[in-house]
Amino acid sequence: MDATAAAVTYGKKDLLSFVTLGDSRTQFNGNIRQEDVSGGGDAITKLDRGYMTWAQVLLRQRMRWIKNGGVGGDTTAMMLARTDALLDLNPGWLIGFGVINSVNSDVPSATIISELGQIFDKCAARGVKVVWGTDWCSTSTNTIARKSALYGTNEWLRQQVGVRPDFYLADYATAIVDPTTGTPYAALASDNLHQDGPGGLRMARQLVKVLSPLIPPSDRLIVSNLDTTNLLLNGMFEGDGGTGRATTWASGTGGTATYAKVARTDGVPGFWQQVTVSGATGSRLREDLLPGVAGSWVEGDKVRFEIEFETDAAGWNASQFYAGIQVFGATGILHATDCVHSSGTAAQTDRPESGICRTPAITIGAGATTVRVYVTLVGDGTYRVARARLFKATYLPPQCVD
Known part of the structure; x- marks a missing residue:
């Protein structure tokens, strides 16, 4: 042929x-x-x-x-x-x-x-x-x-x-x-x-x-909070409020967490959101999205979450590091995660130096009250994140809209 x-x-x-x-x-x-x-x-x-x-x-x-x-x-x-x-x-x-x-x-x-x-x-x-x-x-x-x-x-x-x-x-x-x-x-x-x-x-x-030498670079990450493909309120981690943590982003519980805004030095405008955790047992960085906000999600949307990260070798003693989406108030599929730990297996003791996490697509079910995106490090360590996006799966090619 x-x-x-x-x-x-x-x-x-x-x-x-x-x-x-x-x-x-x-x-x-x-x-x-x-x-x-x-x-x-x-x-x-x-x-x-x-x-x-x-x-x-x-x-x-x-x-x-x-x-x-x-x-x-x-x-x-x-x-x-x-x-x-x-x-x-x-x-x-x-x-x-x-x-x-x-x-x-x-x-x-x-x-x-x-x-x-x-x-x-x-x-x-x-x-x-x-x-x-x-x-x-x-x-x-x-x-x-x-x-x-x-x-x-x-x-x-x-x-x-x-x-x-x-x-x-x-x-x-x-x-x-x-x-x-x-x-x-x-x-x-x-x-x-x-x-x-x-x-x-x-x-x-x-x-x-x-x-890597065979696949052209193509991050597809956002460069501004004005990007209309992004359903998040503050994917660029702007603002501070005196906590070192970007506005609209919240801290969870479990262990201690320290936040700082760090200027990027890699030629990309904006800041890293730095998070240093000790004894962390759950997510210490998350953004919650409510329905009814202009430009936000509606029931039936199929969405993915992606976020750029880098980590520090010094003090790294983590057993898990992953990103995810959680839907509250609905039934059916409620979680989508990238690199979540496999229960019953040995801890992820190796350190991923940098990369982009992107979750599978998840459909927001009927009755949903909140959609949460988050990053979780279990244990001790410092990571930085930037350019987060929650986006509808229709922004990827048709064969990848799963």
Whole structure:
């Protein structure tokens, strides 16, 4: 199929959009769409153990995530069977990872390589770029045959960079594996297979090394409180009131918090809102939005929250750092968060230096009385935020309005 025919068949492509494909370790990026929430849950959560979740933050949300195609327990054969459905969403990229379930099911490397090759060929036929990650052993990778399948597949993946156009390798194994055991360091994956928060962030840094030179900078952040796409009252954190905290922004409870306005020195006009917390147990920076205010939200709006941040290494002793939306008074989905901690997993002890958090889209349900946006650091540390926006999802391309 030539390029013209492909364009007619598959439609105009958003070159900065992507889908993810993989097993449970990709599934652990969390939910990115409201319809993906199951079991009566009330939250859409991108998780802090997710390598793609953190990569998006570190990339400053330059790419647009259409669907998380991670499924727990999937083999490469199962991933191959699901590839066409993901490609039908017409992404610019497929970002994938995971062969361990095939390896530990005694599938030989030749079969795994054949299945991966078919996935990559399908992507190439549709003009979709690919990033795939190297994998690691688990405690069940305990025979010579299984180890041979794993390392043989990793070696083949490394070779594909030189023979497949638009194929890129994220070498996660190099960043996360204990060379003595072949499994991830316990501090990065407490069960020696599934990454926890620190492992997810380390994987993300490997992925960002690959993607950052290939994706044009495009923050899309506000530059003024006059921006009519912003439903917040003071996204630029203007004013002070003698507290060091910008007007309209409030402090929560739990631990102590000190606020200061800090002039930016990076060429961007305006100020950082600095927050230093000690013993924090919840959000210490939030803005509440009531209905009926001109230019604000109404029931049925589908909205996202985004905010720029940077952190200080000195004094950082945090177990969680995330941003979110909470809807009060309604029923159904009430929370949307970016990089929220995954309950029951090891704390996120690594520090994200800077980036942009952006929540999944959430529909404001009937009966809503307040919409709150917030930033939470649990523990001790100093962070600065700026250029916050609560915006309707219609300001993103149609395939990303989830």
